[in-house]
Amino acid sequence: QVQLVESGGGSVQPGGSLRLSCAASGYSIGNECMGWFRQDPEKEREGVAVITTAGSTTYADSVKGRFTISQDNAKNTLYPQMNSLKPEDTAMYYCAARLGLGCPVNKFNYYVYNVWGQGTQVTVSS
Numbered sequence: 001q002v003q004l005v006e007s008g009g010g011s012v013q014p015g016g017s018l019r020l021s022c023a024a025s026g027y028s029i030g031n032e033c034m035g036w037f038r039q040d041p042e043k044e045r046e047g048v049a050v051i052t053t054a055g056s057t058t059y060a061d062s063v064k065g066r067f068t069i070s071q072d073n074a075k076n077t078l079y080p081q082m083n084s085l086k087p088e089d090t091a092m093y094y095c096a097a098r099l100g101l102g103c104p105v106n107k108f109n110y111y112v113y114n115v116w117g118q119g120t121q122v123t124v125s126s
Contacts, residue, residue: 001025001026002024002025002026002027002097002099002115003024003025003026003115004022004023004024004095004096004097004115004116004117005022005023005025005117005118006020006021006022006093006094006095006117006118006119006120007020007021007022007023007120008020008021008120009093009120009121009122010121010122010123011123011124011125012085012122012123012124013124013125013126014085014086014087014124014125014126015084015085016085016124017081017082017083017084017085018082018085018122019079019080019081019082020036020079020080020082020093020095020120020122021077021078021079022034022036022077022078022079022095022117023075023076023077024076024077024078024097025076027097027099028073028076029071029073029076029077029078029097030053030071030073031053032053032097032098032099032100033050033051033052033053033097033098033101033102033103033104033107033113034050034051034071034078034095034096034097035047035048035049035050035051035069035095035096035097035098035107035108035113036048036049036050036069036078036080036093036094036095036096037093037094037095037096037108037110037113038089038091038092038093038094038122039091039092039094039119040090040091040092045094045110046060046108046110047060047107047108047109047110048060048063048067048069048080048093049063049067049068049069049080050069050103050107050108051069051070051071051078052102052103053102053103057069058107058108060108062088063082063089066082066083066084066085067080067081067082067083068080068081068083078095080093082122085122085124086124087124087125088124089122089124090122090123090124090125091121091122092119092120092121092122093119093120093121093122094116094117094118094119095116095117096110096113096115096116096117097113097114097115098112098113098114098115099114099115101114
């Protein structure tokens with residue numbers, strides 16, 4: 001069974017750091033396009049970072065220089081290291097995979113990702 005399970009969310013003060021985890025089962029993440037997305041209840045889901053099977057990474061402008069996406073193929077787990085967090089980073093964070101199809105040209109087109117985790121909440125507040 002293909003499944004993604006996120007963990008590591010929580011509350012942090014502005015300027016703080018968090019590392020989320022996304023544990024995959026049923027397939028190998030190193031063979032697939034993987035990404036992190038986030039959604040505030042009042043906004044549309046948006047892309048945060050994507051990593052291709054070749055290890056190429058793409059970041060949203062809002063997180064460049066602060067977030068780093070990586071994966072541990074031995075643990076079959078995807079991470080974002082999130083530093084210098086800001087209140088506007090507050091959202092539900094989801095990991096996603098586009099199984100069997102590679103990354104889309106527009107890597108943050110969330111409609112074409114076909115496997116999603118349940119999400120983990122990140123709140124940045126003083």
